[in-house]
Amino acid sequence: MKKQVIDLRSDTVTRPSRGMLDAMFAAKVGDDVFGDDPTVIALETKAAVLFGMEAALFCPSGTMTNQIAVKVHTRPGDEVICDAGAHVYTYEGGGIAFNSGASVRVIQGDRGRITMEQVASCVNPTDIHFPLSRLVVAENTSNRGGGSYYDQQELERISLFCREHSLRFHLDGARFFNAMIATGNDPLQTGKLFDSISICLSKGLGAPVGSVLLGTGEFIHQARRVRKVLGGAMRQAGYLAAAGIFALDHHINRLEEDHDRAKRIGRLLEACPFVTQVVPIETNILVFTLSGMMPDVEFLNYLKEEGILALGFGPQTIRMVTHLDITEPMVGRLAEVLKNCQM
């Protein structure tokens, strides 16, 4: 029998469960570009209510929700402030320049987390030489930061600073629910702090496709226009939205299991003689470094031969992500494979 693949490359690799597929098949749909897909409307309403925001927009990806937010908040030549490893800057193909013609000021945050003081030090004086500082982006949890989450008080401080200095504040909450489960914070508290929020349904929540952008009614009205320009307005999208509703209803609380498994895998890695450092595990992302005696390519190949997939995340650095298709026996199998790994 062929070995079952244990795919730890990302929490995006999950397949829809039976229950999710049933919900998708049963969805009532319409043409969402005409605004008459009831399931898309239900998802948007549900997400808006959850965060206490006025309105929401269903989009094909988190890249699109982030890029739409940047486009609506800025004018060409404006400046966006974010961490140097932020997804919106590092992993979206230069989209800030391509779509919005904006420049970016990067901060060296602590594992992806920026502080109010760092933001303050990046705001340009109102002098015609400088780009107009316009938008601050926070990412929670931080992907490059290894799943680190913010202290809510810091977000409150940045939010207050932004309001006082006429800066917009956007949350890249691709893995917001991982942060929520780890901290116990209420999404309504988060909704109050940001001008816009992006959440991904296709990461830890396990939907096949989709992200939701949240903001004021006026912001979402403009966002809908930009989504159309980008080619992201979909027709009978209710089939996808149904998966999103199912994910919000059934897959938030179980993220705890992913965090628990990530911590246990972290302990297994710490016990490996060839692992030099495991970045402290806060949620479902593990980042660790290998000693010189274990070249990263060889380690990834060794795992692959054993049916385990992980991701190179920089020189001698590996990322693993737990998710809802990673089971207890898989963790056991990984433990065995790591124990037998000698080079």
Ligand SMILES: *Cc1c(COP(=O)(O)O)cnc(C)c1O
């Ligand atoms: C995955 C991710 C996104 C969006 O990714 P898509 O693959 O476009 O849905 C945005 N921000 C962060 C932090 C992410 O991890």
